[in-house]
Amino acid sequence: MPTTTLLLDAARAARLNAHAPFSKFKVGAALQTEDGKVITGCNVENATYGLTLCAERVAMFKAISEGHRRFVRVAVVADTEAPTPPCGACRQILWELGGDLEVILGNLVAEKGRYWLRELLPVPFDARLLG
Ligand code: THU
Numbered sequence: 001m002p003t004t005t006l007l008l009d010a011a012r013a014a015r016l017n018a019h020a021p022f023s024k025f026k027v028g029a030a031l032q033t034e035d036g037k038v039i040t041g042c043n044v045e046n047a048t049y050g051l052t053l054c055a056e057r058v059a060m061f062k063a064i065s066e067g068h069r070r071f072v073r074v075a076v077v078a079d080t081e082a083p084t085p086p087c088g089a090c091r092q093i094l095w096e097l098g099g100d101l102e103v104i105l106g107n108l109v110a111e112k113g114r115y116w117l118r119e120l121l122p123v124p125f126d127a128r129l130l131g
Contacts, residue, residue, distance in 0.1 A: 001036045004075075008106045011077040014040035014055065021045060022052075027084060028077045029055035031063050031098070034070035039063040056090040060097050073102035083112035091121040 002010075007030045015028025020043055027043045041059030045052045053061075056076060063071070074094065078084035083105035086094060094101055095117055103120060105113045118124075 002032055002038055004104060004111065007032055007038060007073065007075040007104065008077060008111060010038045010040050011055075011075040011106070012108060014042045014059075015077055015079075016042075018042040018055070019044045022047075022049060026079065027055040029059040030075045031056075031059045031071055032073045032075075033063065033068045034072055037068065039066065039068065054087055054090050056086045057093050060093055064097060071098040071101055073104060074098070075104040075106060077106045077108070079108050081107065083107070085115070085120060091117065092124070095121050095124050096126055 010030035011028040014030060015026050018026035018028065020026050022045050029041045031039045039059055039062050041055045041062055043053065043055045044058060056074060076084055076086060085105060086103065101117045103115045103117055104111060
């Protein structure tokens with residue numbers, strides 16, 4: 001199984017591919033599957049701004065498109081002292097497709113915090129509520 005250090009390093013490497021010409025805020029994410037594979041993503045911005053995809057959603061959509069269905073944790077990295085937690089949209093997508101992941105936050109040199117996704121999205125709307 002990948003170590004936390006390996007997962008954070010995978011997110012750091014993915015961050016280098018970020019396409020963030022508007023915000024200049026580069027983010028990398030690395031999602032770990034139940035069987036120990038690591039799928040990465042970076043943020044990809046767009047001139048309309050609103051069509052931007054965050055690193056976490058890119059990683060999750062890549063993973064789903066490659067056939068992965070069960071996930072255990074995700075690392076998110078930015079070049080900031082304070083950690084960068086997933087935005088609201090990403091929390092929803094990670095919850096629906098990944099369940100109660102462990103969310104590991106870091107910067108370029110250190111781990112900065114750990115949460116369960118249920119702590120970040122405590123009253124979720126999901127398919128169970130569709131009846
Ligand atoms: N961003 C992410 O990729 N993930 C986060 O967790 C927070 C924000 C991106 C979106 C946008 O490209 C830039 O960071 C500034 O918001």
